[in-house]
Amino acid sequence: SQQGEEDPQALSIQEGENATMNCSYKTSINNLQWYRQNSGRGLVHLILIRSNEREKHSGRLRVTLDTSKKSSSLLITASRAADTASYFCATGGLGGGGNKLTFGTGTQLKVEL
Amino acid sequence: DTAVSQTPKYLVTQMGNDKSIKCEQNLGHDTMYWYKQDSKKFLKIMFSYNNKELIINETVPNRFSPKSPDKAHLNLHINSLELGDSAVYFCASSQEASGKHEQYFGPGTRLTVT
Secondary structure, three states: OOOOOOEEOEEEOOOOOEEEEEEHHHHHHOOOEEEEOOOOOEEEEEEEEEOOEEEEOOOEEEEEEOOOOOOOEEOOOOOOHHOEEEEEEEEEOOHOOOOOOOEEOOOOEEEOO | OOOEEEEOOOOEEEOOOEEEEEEOOOOOEEEEEEEEEEEOOEEEEEEEEEOEEEEEEOOOOOEEEEEEEEEEEEEEEOOOOHHHEEEEEEEEEOOOOOOOOOOOOOEEEEEEEO
């Protein structure tokens, strides 16, 4: 069964607004990653947060992790039309399985001009 | 100078045929992966190789056989193709020796079985 469930499934916002996507997972993790996928393309790694971290920033991206609730959120600030894509969270397992990623269902983000 | 490349980009074939997809990475990474993405965009890991050694082998029909001739290449051979094999297959790589779990994905191979 899937590890990650993402919410919402689809999100439509205006350029300049912030976009927030949530991810919930079921088992203990080593790390949680967020990826972006443009239509018809491969996935692009955005950010990785380790299980002992609570928040991480990268440019316009802010990721939080709450291991007690088994959830994470991705915030994209001041969105642009070029941010239109599908966003996936992926969890890495414990032990030597940090790279064995289990992907969520994805959030389709549409940023309109 | 593409980091992770796959060939072919599109593959249309009939049921029962055997086909191969090739993947190469020029990032110097030690670990490579194959993923399958279905029509609902659900992405699932199939295999992973570290320094040419199979380390992840998910519940995949044995019609799928990965081969890693060297650290930079990971190919996927599929025998007796079935309609349900239609999907986009992604290759990825990462540098696990340095503890970095970020994965770099190829552009994907869209396989259509008719």
